[in-house]
Amino acid sequence: MTMLHVTRARKSFGGLVAVNDVSFDVAGGEILGLLGPNGSGKTTLLNLISGALAPTAGRFVLNGQDMTGQRADIIARQGIARTFQLVRILPSLTLLENVMVPAAFGPARLWGEAVVSVAREALEQVGLSDRLSATAGDLTYLDQKRLELARALAARPRLLLLDEWLAGLNPTELRDGIALIQSLSTTGITIIMVEHIMEAVRALCPRCLVMNSGTLIADGPTQAVLSDRHVIAAYLGEVEHA
Amino acid sequence: MSRIALAVVTVVLLAAIPGYLSDYSLGLMIGLVTYVTLASAWALFSGHTRYVSLATVAFYGSGAYTVAVLNESLPYPLVLLCAGLIGFLLALIVGLSTLRLAGIYFVIFSFGLAELIRQLITWYEVNVTGTLGRYIFLDVTARGIYWQMLALAVFTIGLSAWIGRHRLGLALKVIGDDEMVAAHSGIDLSRTKLIAFTLSSTIITLAGAIASPRWTYVEPSLVFNPTVSFLTVIMALLGGANRLWGPLMGAVPLFLLFEWLSVSFPDTYPVILGLMFIAVVFLFPQGLLSSAEAFRNRLKGGTA
Numbered sequence: 001m002t003m004l005h006v007t008r009a010r011k012s013f014g015g016l017v018a019v020n021d022v023s024f025d026v027a028g029g030e031i032l033g034l035l036g037p038n039g040s041g042k043t044t045l046l047n048l049i050s051g052a053l054a055p056t057a058g059r060f061v062l063n064g065q066d067m068t069g070q071r072a073d074i075i076a077r078q079g080i081a082r083t084f085q086l087v088r089i090l091p092s093l094t095l096l097e098n099v100m101v102p103a104a105f106g107p108a109r110l111w112g113e114a115v116v117s118v119a120r121e122a123l124e125q126v127g128l129s130d131r132l133s134a135t136a137g138d139l140t141y142l143d144q145k146r147l148e149l150a151r152a153l154a155a156r157p158r159l160l161l162l163d164e165w166l167a168g169l170n171p172t173e174l175r176d177g178i179a180l181i182q183s184l185s186t187t188g189i190t191i192i193m194v195e196h197i198m199e200a201v202r203a204l205c206p207r208c209l210v211m212n213s214g215t216l217i218a219d220g221p222t223q224a225v226l227s228d229r230h231v232i233a234a235y236l237g238e239v240e241h242a
Numbered sequence: 243m244s245r246i247a248l249a250v251v252t253v254v255l256l257a258a259i260p261g262y263l264s265d266y267s268l269g270l271m272i273g274l275v276t277y278v279t280l281a282s283a284w285a286l287f288s289g290h291t292r293y294v295s296l297a298t299v300a301f302y303g304s305g306a307y308t309v310a311v312l313n314e315s316l317p318y319p320l321v322l323l324c325a326g327l328i329g330f331l332l333a334l335i336v337g338l339s340t341l342r343l344a345g346i347y348f349v350i351f352s353f354g355l356a357e358l359i360r361q362l363i364t365w366y367e368v369n370v371t372g373t374l375g376r377y378i379f380l381d382v383t384a385r386g387i388y389w390q391m392l393a394l395a396v397f398t399i400g401l402s403a404w405i406g407r408h409r410l411g412l413a414l415k416v417i418g419d420d421e422m423v424a425a426h427s428g429i430d431l432s433r434t435k436l437i438a439f440t441l442s443s444t445i446i447t448l449a450g451a452i453a454s455p456r457w458t459y460v461e462p463s464l465v466f467n468p469t470v471s472f473l474t475v476i477m478a479l480l481g482g483a484n485r486l487w488g489p490l491m492g493a494v495p496l497f498l499l500f501e502w503l504s505v506s507f508p509d510t511y512p513v514i515l516g517l518m519f520i521a522v523v524f525l526f527p528q529g530l531l532s533s534a535e536a537f538r539n540r541l542k543g544g545t546a
């Protein structure tokens with residue numbers, strides 16, 4: 001069943017076309033990798049899906065509902081949650097409060113004990129449940145990333161967007177991070193993840209999209225996509241030379 | 243429970259005070275409670291969202307001026323009701339048109355608003371009614387004003403406490419931290435800000451209406467004095483605008499200080515006020531109490 005249906009999505013910033021007529025479908029329960037060199041438009045595409053930016057053109061349909069041009073809060077209430085490439089926590093709130101927010105205002109609109117228990121559960125999932133009343137601004141970078149994931153999970157989203165959530169982790173943390181995302185996939189959640197770490201992409205994503213200069217240049221099974229001539233030319237070549 | 247009991251006893255004591263005060267002291271108490279109300283109402287919107295509003299006197303003055311216009315044609319309770327309604331509508335219009343503005347633009351607009359309203363009223367009075375300056379003749383005593391203002395202060399702090407425990411309070415805090423995250427968590431930014439701004443502004447308008455009989459003679463330049471806006475911001479920020487009791491803690495000592503300054507140094511008072519405003523906004527945006535606490539924690543952290 002199709003969860004998200006993106007048709008000819010386009011975003012231009014002045015003369016620069018950051019996302020150039022991109023179309024693809026995501027099935028429910030799928031974990032989709034979104035690859036591409038720096039500046040190829042991956043974050044912009046996520047921004048269009050989450051409503052952070054309004055598309056210049058194109059159509060976005062979530063579960064049969066047209067979401068094109070909707071505000072971010074409405075899209076969030078329809079079940080899309082995300083993390084940001086540059087981590088965004090709520091620094092003056094406690095960990096528990098941070099994670100309560102999407103449970104309180106997201107699709108479920110919980111309050112009272114229900115919101116606290118959902119928040120605790122999400123913090124437990126990422127291993128932060130021992131510091132519920134710490135202030136989020138005092139966390140280390142890695143813990144901020146965990147907190148941000150917990151916050152996205154507390155929305156109980158149908159579609160989760162991860163923007164390089166695994167970036168900046170050391171090898172041990174990376175293994176834990178991959179295991180964590182793997183454990184999420186068993187819950188039936190749908191994930192689109194922007195990722196540069198090939199090890200993670202191979203382990204987690206059966207299918208990948210590749211973008212280059214705003215255009216979608218490949219869409220298919222990860223193994224096939226990664227050995228595609230155009231992809232190697234556009235993306236892997238650059239990484240290997242780096 | 244004991245905290246509520248303490249609050250009730252304090253309010254009862256405050257309500258009983260006027261009988262023991264001279265006229266001068268009662269006047270001072272009215273001013274004090276008025277600024278507690280203004281600072282607390284200001285913080286209701288600006289404290290968590292961090293949208294620094296300099297529109298306080300736009301609403302406060304509108305309340306006072308409404309009474310000046312209507313006091314001879316309507317019974318007093320209806321006059322108050324009208325003032326509240328006008329404040330509510332004005333806040334709705336201003337909120338809808340400005341709450342999308344970011345930071346500094348909002349500050350500037352909110353400051354300009356009071357001036358705009360003052361000029362509009364002046365123009366209207368001069369060109370249409372032909373009267374600049376109105377008298378307020380109401381048989382409201384100083385005690386009556388004090389009690390009404392005390393009730394409004396209690397209501398304001400009570401409302402803030404209630405909001406703090408509900409969705410609206412959490413939403414405002416999130417907006418103050420990061421509007422992008424707020425929107426992506428499902429918070430309707432415009433609606434949340436508009437509700438808080440309207441509540442805050444309506445209370446401020448009512449405060450102006452309640453305080454107005456103290457003036458007797460009212461004209462636009464008197465009731466739209468920007469000093470009121472600046473004082474309110476300094477008090478709320480210094481006490482800690484994101485804390486329930488912060489605005490009160492700032493308003494009480496600062497009101498007395500400003501009262502003394504304005505009597506002792508009438509010429510340099512505006513300069514002192516300006517310097518304090520700059521100092522508070524830049525040095526203690528989180529409030530003196532929070533800064534002191536953070537400093538103490540750092541010392542503790544350092545020695546541990």
Ligand SMILES: Nc1ncnc2c1ncn2[C@@H]1O[C@H](COP(=O)(O)OP(=O)(O)OP(=O)(O)O)[C@@H](O)[C@H]1O
Pocket residue numbers: 013016018036037038039040041042043044045085
């Ligand atoms: N708000 C914006 N205004 C103007 N240009 C933008 C904006 N956001 C992105 N861009 C431009 O759009 C292009 C695509 O950027 P985007 O952040 O989507 O790339 P990306 O694939 O996520 O890159 P990276 O791997 O570095 O995160 C870049 O050229 C970028 O400079």
Ligand SMILES: [Mg+2]
Pocket residue numbers: 042043044085163
């Ligand atoms: Mg990016």
